[in-house]
Amino acid sequence: MAAKGLSRAEEVYHDRTRRVKELQAEGKKVVGYPCVYVPVELLAALDLVPYRICGEMREPVTEADRVLPASFCPIMRSCLDCALKGKHHFLDGFVAVHASDPQEKTARIWQSYTTLPYFHFIDMPGTIRPEAVEYFASQLKGLATTLESLSGKKLSTESLNRAIDSYNQQRSLVQSLFQLTRPSPPLITGCEIVKVIKAVMSLPVDEGNQLLAQVIEEVKERKQKPSAKRARLLLWGSTTDDVDVMSVLEADANVVFSEDCAGYRPYRGKVATAGDKLMALADHYLSEITCARTFIQNIAAPTKKDYQRDLESRYGYLKSIIADWKIDGVVLLLVRYCDPFAFEVPAVKDYFANLGVPATYIEYDYTTGSLAPMRTRVEAFLETID
Amino acid sequence: MTTSEKKRVINRVKAMYPLRAKVDESYQRSQEAIKAGKPTVWAMLNFCYGDPILKAMDIEVVYPENYGAALAAAGVAREYLDRSDAEGFPTHLCGYSRANFGYAARLVELGGQPPPEAPMGGMPRPLFLLSSVAVCDARYKWFQALGRYLDVPVWTLESPLPGIREFQLEGCYEEMVKLSIKHLREFVSFVEQAVGRKTDWDRLDEIVNLMMEINRVSHEVNELRKAKPCPMHSRDFWSAMSPALFLLGDLKESLQLYRNLYDEVAERVKNGISAIPEEKYRLVFAELPPWHSLDLFDRLAERGWNFVIESFGYHPPPPVDLSHVSDPLERIARYSLQRMVANYKDALQKNVVAGADVYIYLKYVSEWKCDGAFLHPLVSCRSASTHLPHLANILMERLKVPSLIVEGDIVDLRLFNPQDALARAEPFEEAMEHYRKLRREAGFDW
Numbered sequence: 001m002a003a004k005g006l007s008r009a010e011e012v013y014h015d016r017t018r019r020v021k022e023l024q025a026e027g028k029k030v031v032g033y034p035c036v037y038v039p040v041e042l043l044a045a046l047d048l049v050p051y052r053i054c055g056e057m058r059e060p061v062t063e064a065d066r067v068l069p070a071s072f073c074p075i076m077r078s079c080l081d082c083a084l085k086g087k088h089h090f091l092d093g094f095v096a097v098h099a100s101d102p103q104e105k106t107a108r109i110w111q112s113y114t115t116l117p118y119f120h121f122i123d124m125p126g127t128i129r130p131e132a133v134e135y136f137a138s139q140l141k142g143l144a145t146t147l148e149s150l151s152g153k154k155l156s157t158e159s160l161n162r163a164i165d166s167y168n169q170q171r172s173l174v175q176s177l178f179q180l181t182r183p184s185p186p187l188i189t190g191c192e193i194v195k196v197i198k199a200v201m202s203l204p205v206d207e208g209n210q211l212l213a214q215v216i217e218e219v220k221e222r223k224q225k226p227s228a229k230r231a232r233l234l235l236w237g238s239t240t241d242d243v244d245v246m247s248v249l250e251a252d253a254n255v256v257f258s259e260d261c262a263g264y265r266p267y268r269g270k271v272a273t274a275g276d277k278l279m280a281l282a283d284h285y286l287s288e289i290t291c292a293r294t295f296i297q298n299i300a301a302p303t304k305k306d307y308q309r310d311l312e313s314r315y316g317y318l319k320s321i322i323a324d325w326k327i328d329g330v331v332l333l334l335v336r337y338c339d340p341f342a343f344e345v346p347a348v349k350d351y352f353a354n355l356g357v358p359a360t361y362i363e364y365d366y367t368t369g370s371l372a373p374m375r376t377r378v379e380a381f382l383e384t385i386d
Numbered sequence: 387m388t389t390s391e392k393k394r395v396i397n398r399v400k401a402m403y404p405l406r407a408k409v410d411e412s413y414q415r416s417q418e419a420i421k422a423g424k425p426t427v428w429a430m431l432n433f434c435y436g437d438p439i440l441k442a443m444d445i446e447v448v449y450p451e452n453y454g455a456a457l458a459a460a461g462v463a464r465e466y467l468d469r470s471d472a473e474g475f476p477t478h479l480c481g482y483s484r485a486n487f488g489y490a491a492r493l494v495e496l497g498g499q500p501p502p503e504a505p506m507g508g509m510p511r512p513l514f515l516l517s518s519v520a521v522c523d524a525r526y527k528w529f530q531a532l533g534r535y536l537d538v539p540v541w542t543l544e545s546p547l548p549g550i551r552e553f554q555l556e557g558c559y560e561e562m563v564k565l566s567i568k569h570l571r572e573f574v575s576f577v578e579q580a581v582g583r584k585t586d587w588d589r590l591d592e593i594v595n596l597m598m599e600i601n602r603v604s605h606e607v608n609e610l611r612k613a614k615p616c617p618m619h620s621r622d623f624w625s626a627m628s629p630a631l632f633l634l635g636d637l638k639e640s641l642q643l644y645r646n647l648y649d650e651v652a653e654r655v656k657n658g659i660s661a662i663p664e665e666k667y668r669l670v671f672a673e674l675p676p677w678h679s680l681d682l683f684d685r686l687a688e689r690g691w692n693f694v695i696e697s698f699g700y701h702p703p704p705p706v707d708l709s710h711v712s713d714p715l716e717r718i719a720r721y722s723l724q725r726m727v728a729n730y731k732d733a734l735q736k737n738v739v740a741g742a743d744v745y746i747y748l749k750y751v752s753e754w755k756c757d758g759a760f761l762h763p764l765v766s767c768r769s770a771s772t773h774l775p776h777l778a779n780i781l782m783e784r785l786k787v788p789s790l791i792v793e794g795d796i797v798d799l800r801l802f803n804p805q806d807a808l809a810r811a812e813p814f815e816e817a818m819e820h821y822r823k824l825r826r827e828a829g830f831d832w
Contacts, residue, residue: 346473
């Protein structure tokens, strides 16, 4: 009998390409994307299978050294390294987005050293001003045009609406998944969530939704619950998509909320279903995804900005998480050289300090060798909040 | 030998000095401006996008990126870097930004007065901050992070940058222009509210024309540097670039100074005068120089290394005729976009899809006839470093030109070892000689 729920998530987590390769064998085209800012709705609407490209912590970076400096986002280095080693050769295409400087630079290098039949780079503005949203929508129109050529299909309003509905359903399901961590002890562990989300990002949307629904049902009904540990932690950072990292954080604590690009962040809110759909997608992806890459501020007057109001406009969404998930402490976990998030560290720490929640900043280099020092840092942090 | 005893070998272009002096003058003027109650703004290098508008509004502008370099050159950056670390900023962030965080923390500590130890009188407290998404994440995240110290708003200038292939899609360029014009119009409103007066559009129009003319002359100066021997060294380019790049001071005066520079360089070309005593090797430099160790270039000049072209990001865009465009904001938009997209078509034709910043060096090396590339990856500046390994590969693969890669940093001088760079000069000369032969065998003309 085919695996379901958490077993299925575990299976997909450990063999991420299996299902998409099966679909390829059935004639589907699979398009890789390295970042949650790629509007996967457009791919799905054209019957393409989106596949999230992730780094591999256990794979030493060797090939990427030929083309990227060492002092560079280790996740993008790892992704490119895998590509140069042929691990993504099965893809029919690749879509990158100007979500950060490392991604923009890596995309150009990627395009130069690999021979995928399809490649598209989406330019993305840095602000959420109306003219920036309009420009982003025009970039999405360009993406739709090239995807139409790849798929050999025309993008119809109906198919885009269906794709938006499916992904909105996925967002709702992930939001429900995270409700399962609100009780104490949580009904699902942070490690299990990493596996589920990564599996969902490796499957077509409907299969991902089915998996999420199964997991939610299974977790609610299962007898063996996770145990309550020393503290309930919020993880805030760029991307934590490896269960080994989460295991370090959860060795002595419950990570009950992961505010990162392999956690809750890509699933916040919903794409508006009324009005122009490209504008709706542009607005959603620019405004709802809380990655540090987008510039947000709150000013009091043309010559004045109030720091506290500014913090509230940038991190206000974290306040209810702290309260509703009864967070005891926050781990700001970043890979080294992640500039957009690294610039945020003192400010977000100020915000957590204002809320009276202890926070610690941990930096690692996306290798298994960095896990031991990380463990020491986490243990030390837990001692401070006991 | 102490630094002061070291021999100056590079034959500096005399007309460069008044252009370089405009940098110090601009700091001086901003100090005077604040004393006179004139608004001062901190801005990122914005490639002539926001600067003309600020200039038309009679706003003094200082550039923390430049000031970071000035702190490094004066050897006083360390204290500010340490302060940034103590404030909790990760140590791998942009060196300029870290120096600026330390500076801003000191500014707050002193009640808004520039620290007494700051070179050139320091940077006065700004009315607002003007950041830019162009080139790297640091250049807008940094100013956002300054909110911790300065309760002033930040305007973040958009800077569209599609891929080289995607740029060819129908309507892409016009959408970039549309975004830029709308965005600049909003920026004008913001500035008007901030300073409490209306834009003088005639003045803006004149400034835009002067800006384009200054940059055109600067571009022509660099074209002259294709001559053999090269009449003007990269050090003179870096020293003279700021009035064009940042629109410093009186623009009519700057235009005359660049014309003077052109005349002197042209005279040198006519008389076969080189920037160094004996040009044995012609080199390109990428990207940001080690501001704290510029003597290195004199030592390399002693060996016959002439740096003939450099630092794409600091160069003016290729001239473009925008006389038919009456709206100064549209002229700014199209001119600013020209910097990146001017080479997109050529880059695509030559199948260099890794971006204008890679393609341009192929152009530099082949047109300025370079024997080698000196690549300077920076530990704390990813945007000026990421393309360098690929650049080294493509220069070798397409043009048989070798690269010397010397790591360093723009601010933290502990991360750069000029002696190590010098020790590698001799073997690199052998490589340049070797590939010179191979190029000739392969039919290249240099």
